[in-house]
Amino acid sequence: MKRIFLLMLCVTFFIPVFAQDEKSYDVVLKLSGEEHIGNVIEMDDTSIKFVHKGESLRYTFKKADVMKITFSSGRIEIINEAPKKNADESNQGSSLEEHHNKIAILPFVYIIDKQSASEDMRYKVQTECYSYLNNHTGELAILDPITTNAMLIKAGINTDNIRGYTMGEICDILGVEYIITGTITQNETFTSNYQGSNTKVKSGDNKNNSGKTINARTSTYSSNIQKYQTAMTMNIYSNKNTNIYSKDHFSFWQTTDAYKITLQYLLKRTPIYKK
Secondary structure (H helix, E strand, O other), rough: OHHHHHHHHHHHHHHHHHHHHHOOOEEEEEEOOEEEEEEEEOOOOOOEEEEEOOOOOOOEEHHHEEEEEEOOOOOOEEEOOOOOOOOHHHHHOOHHHHHHHHEEEEOEEEOOEEEEEEEHHHHHHHHHHHHHOOOOOOOEOOOHHHHHHHHHHHHHOOOOOOHHOOOHHHHHHHHEEEEEEEEEEEEEEEEEEEEEEEEEEEEOOOOOOOOEEEEEEEEEEEEEEEEEEEEEEEEEEEEEOOOOEEEEOOOOOOOOOOHHHHHHHHHHHOOOOOO
C-alpha cells in the first residue's frame, strides 16, 4: 500500500510539470523579422503588452512595428502587411546566377596635366572600350554604357562618392559578374619645332647674261608640335570583390590620342578578351 501511495504521489506531482512544459505560447512577429515568444497580456489601438517566455517583466511593443500575432490557440491576427520590395531593391538582391557572364565598363578616370578631364572625355573612353571589346568577349555579355551610366545615376553613384562603394557592391547594383575600370594619365612633355623654307623660281621677260630673267621668291615657315606622355592603368573586379586583372602601360606614341592604342593593348591581355 505504501508503494502504491508513493507512486500516486509522484504521478500527481509530475503531471502539472509536464502540463506546464507543454503550454503553448503566443508568437509576435515584427516587420523587422524579429520573433518574440511569450504571452500577449493586453492590446489597445497603438500598443501590445507582452511577457516573454520564462520571464515576468512586461514589455510594450508598438503596433506599427508588428506584422502579425500567432496566438496559442492557433488564431493569427494580421497587424500590418509585410513590406513589398520595389524594383530597385529586387535588382540589388539579384542572385549570383543572374550576374553570371555579364560585364560592365565604368567611365574611365582621365587626368590631363594633373587636372581631371571633362566628363565627356571619361564617357568617350568608356564607349571606345565597349566598342572595341564588344566583339571579343565570347560568351560574355557586356552592358552597354548608356544602361550602365543610367543605373549608376539611379543608385546615386557618381565620381564624388564612388569610392564609398566596393566593386562587389557596384557589381550587385549593375547585376554583372565583372567590372572594368581604368585610369588614363596624360602629361605634356616637350614641344618640337620644325622650320623650313620654300623657293619659287619664275622666268621673266628681261634677259640676263644667259639670255633669261629669273625671279626668285623665298618663304620660310615654322611649326610647333606638343608632345605628350600617356599612361593607362586597367583593372577588372569580380562580384566577389576580387581583383582578377591589374596592369599598367606607357604608350609609345606621344600624341593626344595615344590612349586608344594603349587601351587596345591592355584589353587584348585581359582574361576576358577572345579573338
